[in-house]
Amino acid sequence: MIKTLATRLWKFLKSFQLTIVLLALLMALVVLCTLAQVEMGTAGAVNAYMRSFFVWRQFPALPFPLPVFPGAALVGLLLTLNLIAKTLDIQRSWTKAGMWLVHSGLVILFAGEFVAGMMQVDTNMSIEVGQTVNYVQSYKNVELAVIDVTDPAFDEVYSVPDTLLSRRASIPVPGTPITLNVKRFYPNAELSNLPPGSPALATAGVGQGVAIVERPTVTADNDMNQTSVVVEPVAGGRSYGTWLASVAIGQPQTFTHEGRTYALTMRLRRQYLPYAFTLKQFRHDVYPGTDIPKNFSSLVQVVNPAQNESREVLIYMNQPLRYEGKTFYQASFGKNDTLSVLSVVENPGWLLPYVSCVLVSLGLLVHFAIVLRRSLKRRQDKKEG
Amino acid sequence: MPTLPPPPRHPHPSLLKGALVGIGLLGLTLGCRPDGVSHFRVPKETAAPHPDHPGHAEETMPPQAAGPEPAGPAASARGPLKWSLPKGWSELPGDGMRFATFKTPVAGRLEATVVVLPGPAGGELANVNRWRGQITLPPIDEQALAAARVVLKTKAGAVNLYDFTNDGTKSRLVAGLISTPDGNTWFLKMSGDAAAAAKAKPDFMRILESLRLD
Numbered sequence: 001m002i003k004t005l006a007t008r009l010w011k012f013l014k015s016f017q018l019t020i021v022l023l024a025l026l027m028a029l030v031v032l033c034t035l036a037q038v039e040m041g042t043a044g045a046v047n048a049y050m051r052s053f054f055v056w057r058q059f060p061a062l063p064f065p066l067p068v069f070p071g072a073a074l075v076g077l078l079l080t081l082n083l084i085a086k087t088l089d090i091q092r093s094w095t096k097a098g099m100w101l102v103h104s105g106l107v108i109l110f111a112g113e114f115v116a117g118m119m120q121v122d123t124n125m126s127i128e129v130g131q132t133v134n135y136v137q138s139y140k141n142v143e144l145a146v147i148d149v150t151d152p153a154f155d156e157v158y159s160v161p162d163t164l165l166s167r168r169a170s171i172p173v174p175g176t177p178i179t180l181n182v183k184r185f186y187p188n189a190e191l192s193n194l195p196p197g198s199p200a201l202a203t204a205g206v207g208q209g210v211a212i213v214e215r216p217t218v219t220a221d222n223d224m225n226q227t228s229v230v231v232e233p234v235a236g237g238r239s240y241g242t243w244l245a246s247v248a249i250g251q252p253q254t255f256t257h258e259g260r261t262y263a264l265t266m267r268l269r270r271q272y273l274p275y276a277f278t279l280k281q282f283r284h285d286v287y288p289g290t291d292i293p294k295n296f297s298s299l300v301q302v303v304n305p306a307q308n309e310s311r312e313v314l315i316y317m318n319q320p321l322r323y324e325g326k327t328f329y330q331a332s333f334g335k336n337d338t339l340s341v342l343s344v345v346e347n348p349g350w351l352l353p354y355v356s357c358v359l360v361s362l363g364l365l366v367h368f369a370i371v372l373r374r375s376l377k378r379r380q381d382k383k384e385g
Numbered sequence: 386m387p388t389l390p391p392p393p394r395h396p397h398p399s400l401l402k403g404a405l406v407g408i409g410l411l412g413l414t415l416g417c418r419p420d421g422v423s424h425f426r427v428p429k430e431t432a433a434p435h436p437d438h439p440g441h442a443e444e445t446m447p448p449q450a451a452g453p454e455p456a457g458p459a460a461s462a463r464g465p466l467k468w469s470l471p472k473g474w475s476e477l478p479g480d481g482m483r484f485a486t487f488k489t490p491v492a493g494r495l496e497a498t499v500v501v502l503p504g505p506a507g508g509e510l511a512n513v514n515r516w517r518g519q520i521t522l523p524p525i526d527e528q529a530l531a532a533a534r535v536v537l538k539t540k541a542g543a544v545n546l547y548d549f550t551n552d553g554t555k556s557r558l559v560a561g562l563i564s565t566p567d568g569n570t571w572f573l574k575m576s577g578d579a580a581a582a583a584k585a586k587p588d589f590m591r592i593l594e595s596l597r598l599d
Contacts, residue, residue: 134427149429157425164420175424192512193500193572195519248502272425 014085022079029055029072043140044219051117053077073117080110095374098367105359112352120347123271124331127279127300129338134276136326136344138269142227144245145270146173146180147252147263161269162187165229177257181232183242188215188225191248201230205253205264207244227266275304275324280312282333282340296330298340315342466501466541466563466571469595471588484571489588493581497589500572509562512572513547519576520556522549537561537590540597548586550579557582561593 012018033049040048049055053074054067087103090096123136144165148156158173160180165171166187171180184201194200194211202208207230217225228246232239235257243253245266252263281299286292297316302309302323315321320329327350331343470476473490487497513533514524525533537544544561551557559582560574575582575589 153429155427155429157427159423159425161420164422171422173422190511191502192515193498193502195515272427 010085013081014089015082018078018082019086022075022082025070025075026072026079029069029075032069033072039220041220041223043221047219073114076110076113080107080114083107083110095370098363098365098370101363101366102360103363105356105363108352108359109356112349112356115349115352116347119349120345121271123344123346125277125328125342125344127277127298127340127342128335129279129282129340132276132278132303135270135272137267137271140225141269142225142247142266143269144180144229144231145252145263145265145267146176146178146233147265148176148260149254149263150260157270157272159270162227165231176262177235178262179234181234182229183232184212184230186212186214186226186228188217189213189228189246189248190215190226191228191246202242202244204241204255205243206249207242210244212244212246229266231264233262233264273324274306275302275309277302277328277342279340282337284333284337296333296340298330298342465567465598466565467597467599468573468592471591474588474592487575487592489575489585491581491585493578493584495575495577495581495585497575497585498573500574501569502572509545512562513560516547516558516560516574516576517549520549520551520558521554522551537593539563539594541565542598544573544593544596546593552579555579559586559589563596565598 029049032055033045036045036049048071050072052071054071055069056065057068058065083103083106087100087107090099090103092100123138125133125136127133142162144160144162146158146160148158156175158176160171160173162185165182166185169182171182172178173180190213192211192213194209198211200208200210201212202210212228212230215226224247226246226248228244228248230242230244232242233255234240238257240255240257243255243264245253245264247266247268249266252265254261254263256262278301279298280301283295283297283299284293285295285297287294295316297314299312299314300321302311302313302321304310304324313321315328315330317330320327322328325346325348327345327347329343329345330340332341333339334341470487475488477486477488484501485499487499489495489497510525510527510530513530517524533547533549535546535548537546542563542565544563546559546561548559549557555578556576557579558574558576560572560576562570562572564570573589573593575585
């Protein structure tokens with residue numbers, strides 16, 4: 001019984017019909033994802049259609065979303081299994097070496113996309129001419145930074161991610177005497193000045209004069225969630241009031257506990273680096289007599305004390321800097337050409353598509369050589385016979 | 386004619402099982418990324434040693450190379466909007482989200498404030514309806530909003546001006562809103578008793594007319 005089931009499953013996995021159905025589904029997903037980008041933005045649509053196992057839809061009559069279509073992650077997984085099954089089914093002899101290489105290359109290509117989907121981290125570095133920056137920041141995810149600013153030379157930064165704020169009522173900050181009691185968390189909110197006489201949620205800081213209205217979250221490329229949190233820091237059994245921290249409030253708000261000053265600020269999630277970039281020059285070249293962009297380039301000084309390294313690097317369009325596992329691309333600029341924005345991509349599997357291309361090309365060449373040899377041999381046999 | 390050996394047609398459950406288990410484990414490992422409080426000791430940040438250049442809208446690269454500008458403008462950036470005060474008026478520093486409070490020489494219940502918020506701050510209609518609510522007037526729609534709007538040209542750009550009076554409560558509100566090139570929206574509002582507001586309106590209009598970017 002189990003053996004029959006296994007044989008059936010094996011037959012199903014290696015079937016060519018499954019390949020066709022999966023490729024058709026993949027094509028449909030590409031179309032749907034492209035259409036969805038208008039409303040959801042690139043990242044939102046890619047996450048909903050390409051990097052999920054199911055496409056979920058919320059129906060007004062139901063309290064929970066329902067899966068309505070297989071996501072590209074599930075289709076890709078099945079396609080990989082289909083490919084592996086098909087590969088194992090190919091006879092293991094020298095005559096099929098080319099096909100083995102081609103199939104292995106394709107499996108590696110799928111694995112590369114899986115690694116990228118699961119592990120690629122997209123961030124950016126926004127840097128002004130003359131400024132030194134030692135961190136990259138997320139495009140969408142935010143953090144509540146509790147910063148001990150007492151030391152005149154260094155800041156002790158304790159980063160509480162939005163994902164933790166959204167689900168925890170009480171968050172101890174390790175390394176400090178502070179515990180944050182999260183009163184309310186708004187993934188997206190609109191702040192406005194509080195009408196006179198209305199009660200405020202916050203009892204300290206800027207939030208005392210602010211009215212907060214929760215808004216649906218946004219995913220479109222140019223929209224930004226104004227993530228906000230109402231939080232009560234408690235240290236040594238003493239409450240320091242209820243504070244409103246929001247992406248919409250840029251200024252850090254401070255309180256002092258036992259001689260140490262702590263700043264609270266909600267900002268895009270940062271990842272600090274063991275090295276720093278200083279923007280020495282930003283160039284925005286146009287074709288003579290027009291405003292048509294010709295080239296954008298950032299001349300940065302890379303300073304890495306651990307490697308005893310200090311060198312200049314020119315980053316320009318299609319010429320990124322690969323450094324310590326990250327790739328820095330010239331992405332955007334502003335502030336009258338004094339601000340450069342570098343897109344930073346960290347993908348541990350970036351080599352896999354290259355390996356895959358080499359294997360597939362090699363496999364096709366080998367297969368061609370084998371078929372050619374066989375064909376020549378047949379012709380020879382015919383002549384002799 | 387040479388014959389090829391018969392192809393093996395039996396499955397390889399051990400290999401398949403191994404691959405499945407491997408993929409499953411990888412998925413589990415990646416799905417359980419820790420998400421706790423992290424700590425960094427970093428040198429204090431230094432600002433760029435050149436002045437900011439207000440008044441220049443964010444430019445972007447061609448679509449294929451462009452990425453979103455990471456940080457939206459923050460209310461704390463305050464921005465470049467400046468004004469002149471008429472005789473007898475003075476300015477108190479802001480508190481919280483309020484950028485400034487005007488002290489008027491007019492007697493009676495009257496308040497004049499400046500608030501700056503990042504971005505469109507919920508949109509014009511929502512803010513105007515919030516103001517109308519403050520003097521207990523019902524909300525209006527886009528059409529009525531357009532009819533009520535008076536556009537005032539200033540050196541800082543166009544100010545959208547609204548003047549509402551509630552005859553029932555004898556209260557009046559005169560307010561202007563303007564977006565500055567740094568992406569912030571400024572709200573200059575005067576509200577209170579209708580009589581006091583009528584008396585102070587010419588001076589308040591002078592403040593709005595004097596708006597400029599520095």
